[in-house]
Amino acid sequence: MAAMMPYNKRMAAALACRRQRGGDMAMDLNARYAEYLMGRKADFVRFVDASPMGAAAERYPRAVVFGRALSKGYLRDLMEGRPPERREFANAESAMGRLSKALAAKLAGEGYESVTGIKPAKTPHKTVARLAGLGFIGKNLLLVTEGYGCAVVLGKVLTAAPFEAGNHTPVEQGCGDCRACVDACPTGALTGRAWEIGVSRDDMLIRSRCTICMRCLVRCVHTVRYMGGV
Ligand code: SF4
Ligand code: SF4
Numbered sequence: 001m002a003a004m005m006p007y008n009k010r011m012a013a014a015l016a017c018r019r020q021r022g023g024d025m026a027m028d029l030n031a032r033y034a035e036y037l038m039g040r041k042a043d044f045v046r047f048v049d050a051s052p053m054g055a056a057a058e059r060y061p062r063a064v065v066f067g068r069a070l071s072k073g074y075l076r077d078l079m080e081g082r083p084p085e086r087r088e089f090a091n092a093e094s095a096m097g098r099l100s101k102a103l104a105a106k107l108a109g110e111g112y113e114s115v116t117g118i119k120p121a122k123t124p125h126k127t128v129a130r131l132a133g134l135g136f137i138g139k140n141l142l143l144v145t146e147g148y149g150c151a152v153v154l155g156k157v158l159t160a161a162p163f164e165a166g167n168h169t170p171v172e173q174g175c176g177d178c179r180a181c182v183d184a185c186p187t188g189a190l191t192g193r194a195w196e197i198g199v200s201r202d203d204m205l206i207r208s209r210c211t212i213c214m215r216c217l218v219r220c221v222h223t224v225r226y227m228g229g230v
Contacts, residue, residue, distance in 0.1 A: 030164050033064065036106065040099050042066040042155070044147075046132040049165035050158060053123050053131075060115060060158035062165055064103065065128045068092050070151040072227050078218045079227070089153065089214065096155035104157045112161035125154035133168035137195040140181040140216035141204055144174060149223030150216075174222075184219035187211060 034045045045066040050057040070088055077084040100116040107114040126143040129135060135145035142150040175194050182190045189209035193199060201207075217223060 028164070029161065033103070033107075033163070037064075037066045037099065037103065040102075041068060041095065042099065043069045043152075044134070046129075046134060046168070047163040047165050048128060048132045048168065050128075050131075053128070053158075059113070060160055062161060062163045063123075063128045063132075063156055063158050064163065065125065065132050065134070065154060065156040066096075066099070067129070067134075067152045067154040068096060069148040069226075070153065075151055075218055075223065075227050078214055092153035096153050100155040100157055103155075104159070107157065107159050107161050110161070112159050114157050114159040114161065116155075116157045123156075123158065125156045128156050129154055130170050131168065132166075133171055136171045136173050136175075138181065138220060138222075139175050139179070139192060139194055139204065140185075140190060140220060141195070141201065142217055142220070144220060144222050146171075146222070147226065149226045150220045151218075151223050151226055178221060181216035181220050184215050186213065186215060190216060 030047055037045050045064065048063040048065060050061055050063045053063075070092065074084050074086065074088040104114040104116040126137060129143050130137060135143045138144040138150065140150065143152060143154065144150055145152055173194060173196065179192055182192045187209040189206050189211075191204055191206065193204045195204065
């Protein structure tokens with residue numbers, strides 16, 4: 001997989017340091033918004049050319065995709081069948097949703113038409129994240145990243161703001177013969193079909209069987225690697 005991110009915590013700290021020293025007041029749009037997001041607990045940010053998204057891109061030629069990683073302690077609780085003390089996934093989903101709305105409003109306040117959510121432009125967050133080179137879509141239908149496995153919660157905004165979009169290469173599908181998530185599913189909800197363009201959600205998941213237990217997230221071999229093994 002490609003390197004995880006151009007904007008991460010180390011870079012956010014460097015930007016804040018530069019600002020404190022009074023240097024580079026005219027930070028470019030990308031850096032300014034990356035700092036905004038990472039100051040609100042996003043762990044990574046990418047700016048994406050939205051043109052492969054079809055009609056939506058005519059109005060919103062750029063996308064900003066960002067996310068937060070789930071903690072290893074939370075994942076370990078799930079892995080070992082302990083009820084987690086905190087509702088970390090739900091809380092992160094709410095936080096990234098709120099941050100998406102706040103980002104869209106901030107951009108709109110600067111005169112850049114922006115939209116958040118999935119339905120308005122029919123672009124799931126993970127589709128944009130894949131375009132951004134953040135990961136591939138696994139047999140568990142989740143985004144699989146290099147740094148955090150499936151343990152990420154995403155947010156995104158489509159926008160007319162002239163962000164400089166990186167030249168990202170979508171990550172190649174990486175499941176291969178692996179079936180760890182499929183075999184870990186207690187209800188047989190995952191069909192084992194690998195994702196590719198044109199494959200529907202229903203080809204990969206029997207929705208009526210999915211209990212949202214998150215075992216397929218935790219048991220992905222890339223999530224296990226992020227956790228440091230089992
Ligand atoms: S969330 Fe649970 S039930 Fe649903 S597909 Fe994943 S492992 Fe299976
Ligand atoms: S566990 Fe294996 S098959 Fe499932 S998403 Fe991860 S890499 Fe793909």
